[in-house]
Amino acid sequence: MAPTIVLAGAGHAHLLLLYEEMKSPVRAAEYVLISPNRYQYYSGMYAGYIEGVYEKDETRVDVAALCSAAGIRFIEAAVTSVDAKQKQVHTSTEAVSYDKLSLNLGAASGGVPGIKANARSIKPSYLLPKTAEQLDQAGSIIIAGGGAAGVETALALKAKDAERKSSRDVTILTSSTLLPEAPAAAQKKIRRELSAKGVLYREHTPVTNVASGRVDTPVAVFSADEVLWLAGAGAPAVIAASGLADKRGFLPVTKHLQYQGDPDIFGAGDCVTFLSVPSLAKNGVYAIRQAPILRENLKRSLAGKNLQPFQPQRQYMAILSLGGRRAFMFRGRHHARGRLVWQLKDRIDRKFMDQLHKAAKPGS
Ligand SMILES: Cc1cc2nc3c(=O)[nH]c(=O)nc-3n(C[C@H](O)[C@H](O)[C@H](O)COP(=O)(O)OP(=O)(O)OC[C@H]3O[C@@H](n4cnc5c(N)ncnc54)[C@H](O)[C@@H]3O)c2cc1C
Structure with missing residues (x-):
């Protein structure tokens, strides 16, 4: 056997x-x-899905279908x-x-009291559609976490507001700086981008507790209809x-x-x-x-053969959606932004998903 x-x-x-x-x-x-869950949503497209740029089926892989096409047993x-x-x-x-x-x-998501009961999450990824729907119904949203995920999501919410001519209050609370892994010049650009889009942010403001419609930090208590946990x-x-x-x-x-x-x-x-x-x-x-x-x-x-080592590259290119089909990329000290960057990101993400979609539906 x-x-x-x-x-x-x-x-x-x-x-x-x-x-x-x-x-x-x-x-x-x-x-x-x-x-x-039989569906796995692709993180490169989370922000685009929240904004309404991508449809559900573009954003997810039908894992059950992929396994069936591969002749592999899937247990949901x-x-x-x-x-x-x-x-x-x-x-x-x-x-x-x-x-x-x-x-x-x-x-x-974890590490801070109250997250499970009182905050929304996108992990595991099958929570994405429900979370996006709940955020759509909120008038004010606190995003805990100012890394790439928090920044992308905040800008996606604002881009959707611009599209549907509505306005949600979106605030990012983050324990260190925004995009801590990015160079200072890139962080500066992101701060400007957030301010221009009406996203409020507080750096060096870690969330220490999440209650219903409220989060505690060492400096103040913040209230919102929804809290989205994207902090690490x-x-x-x-x-x-x-x-x-x-x-x-x-x-x-x-x-x-x-x-x-x-x-x-x-x-x-x-x-x-x-x-x-x-x-x-x-x-x-x-x-x-x-x-x-x-x-x-x-x-x-x-x-029983010798194993191969995984050698991670020191630097990688990070591309964040800025909403409105614009994106921002940085690698080491270099950064760029605009529509062309978004087109590049869109192409990379669609290519990644297309191969899995085709594999899950042989003959399509
Ligand atoms: C809003 C947002 C945007 C992001 N954007 C990017 C980006 O553009 N680029 C990027 O590189 N990273 C991005 N990330 C980070 C990225 O999502 C994660 O780092 C990445 O998904 C990790 O991949 P993984 O393969 O480890 O696990 P995941 O992709 O998270 O998959 C984990 C799998 O395990 C399953 N699972 C969970 N618990 C169990 C269990 N108990 N039993 C069985 N199965 C289980 C889940 O259902 C899922 O299928 C983003 C994250 C967020 C939140």
Whole structure:
């Protein structure tokens, strides 16, 4: 009988792994993919979806259809725990045995009291349509988090307002500066962009508690109809619940994307701590780049071969939508913005999604 590789989570790395596996004439293993929803929304298009630039079907991959086209079993359920001793994954519906397991579970919102009960989230990604709908009905919105996700989302909300001739109060509260990973000159441009669009922002203002329609910070209490939590990537609870977590709750993986404590467990994307570079940014770019190494190493480890290292690039190009089909990009100290940048982003994002859409609907 062929060995079983269980893929937990339909994150970027697992979707691309499946996509490549579909092209392979011979499979070294049976794959099982487990994810709580048949749809996976692509983060590069979240802001465009919130703004109304992209339709739902353009923004998401039908994971169940992709698995069916690949001849792979899909279980629509959340992983509730991993029993590494028994080599079993427990889900909300059944237990699944594995020879090799890979976790690509993304990040969770967390770390501050009241988030779960009182804040909206886009994680897991299938929450996107409902969250966007709720934000559409609000008159005032606080976004906790001034990284790329918070900035893009604030500008998307304002661009939608301009389109439908309405106006929501949008405020970003962030613990450090806006876009902390960007050079100072780029941050300055983003501050100007936000002000020009009527987005209020408070830097060095961490949210310490979320209550219904209200957030607390060390400097003041802020009120709004809705609070959207986009402040950093927290660890999915299932990793700690399974006894696999590091101090911060993430799965610690070696340069081979292999869990430090068990050679049969691998991981990629936001849910891991990459031990060679523990501060590695948590974003879709790295999750995508990890896919080929993850796929190769799962197969090599089944065959008892040497594993390949994942070597993250030091710098990557970040492109943020500014709303109104304009975008801003930066890489290292360089930055640019405008319609051409948006066209570039749109092309990259559509290309990424087109390959998965076509794979999920063979013959279309
Ligand atoms: C508004 C916004 C905009 C962003 N824009 C960008 C961008 O333009 N570019 C970029 O690179 N990054 C962007 N990011 C960050 C990006 O979303 C994440 O870094 C990226 O999605 C991480 O990918 P991943 O593969 O680790 O996991 P994800 O893409 O988050 O996927 C995780 C998967 O695991 C599943 N899952 C979760 N819990 C369980 C469970 N218990 N059992 C089984 N399955 C589970 C989920 O349903 C999902 O299928 C943005 C984030 C936000 C919030």
